[in-house]
Amino acid sequence: MPEFDLDSFKKTWQEQPVQEKYNNTEILQMLNKKSRNYVKYIFWISVFEFLFFTALGLFYILQSTESESFMKVLEKLGVRKTTELETAFDNVYLFLKIISLAVTAYFVYRFYQNYKRIHIEENLKKFILNIIRFKKTVNAFILTNIVLLIACTSILTAFVFYVLNIQNIELTNSNLTRFLLLMVVSTGLSVLLIWVYYRLVYGIIMRKLDKNLKQLKEIDSQEL
Numbered sequence: 001m002p003e004f005d006l007d008s009f010k011k012t013w014q015e016q017p018v019q020e021k022y023n024n025t026e027i028l029q030m031l032n033k034k035s036r037n038y039v040k041y042i043f044w045i046s047v048f049e050f051l052f053f054t055a056l057g058l059f060y061i062l063q064s065t066e067s068e069s070f071m072k073v074l075e076k077l078g079v080r081k082t083t084e085l086e087t088a089f090d091n092v093y094l095f096l097k098i099i100s101l102a103v104t105a106y107f108v109y110r111f112y113q114n115y116k117r118i119h120i121e122e123n124l125k126k127f128i129l130n131i132i133r134f135k136k137t138v139n140a141f142i143l144t145n146i147v148l149l150i151a152c153t154s155i156l157t158a159f160v161f162y163v164l165n166i167q168n169i170e171l172t173n174s175n176l177t178r179f180l181l182l183m184v185v186s187t188g189l190s191v192l193l194i195w196v197y198y199r200l201v202y203g204i205i206m207r208k209l210d211k212n213l214k215q216l217k218e219i220d221s222q223e224l
Helices: 006-014 024-063 065-076 083-117 124-166 173-223
Strands: none
Touching (some): 024 083, 024 124, 065 124, 083 124, 124 173
């Protein structure tokens, strides 16, 4: 049996030609496919959100759960519960819900447009620009949801003061402070939950998309 020469084996191994596992074209195709899938995931998540909140809104409207909860808050402030008051709140709540769903539906459509716009056969520069455009749309969607939440809370707060004024009710300083503090804290917590949700659900996908975008830019710079 021939003697095994470790040094000779090392030398032979080191002299073996090293071939690239993938070339730029293959890497580009994989990145394009992954990026397109990430856009598709966000599109379907937004569709699910739209359907979920639509069903949830219809449930609350049919069950009058939101109306009853809001009336209890008003009664604690000394407001007299009337049919006209309930009808007015239902109209305000329905208006806010329609606006919220319309905004979500608009962004679902924008996500769909972005998804259809990103094609594997596109040139690299156009593909990168489309991904950047998609990222801006996602950021706008998150920011709009936060602004919309604050706007809805502000409108409901204004509605409360309108009712108090109509019924000639003056809140004591302590009650007024508690009410305003409750609205500020609840709004702050809601904004925080929205931010955490989007940070977890959308953030994970967006970070992967950012990584792909960085690699695509590197390939683009090599081709210049």
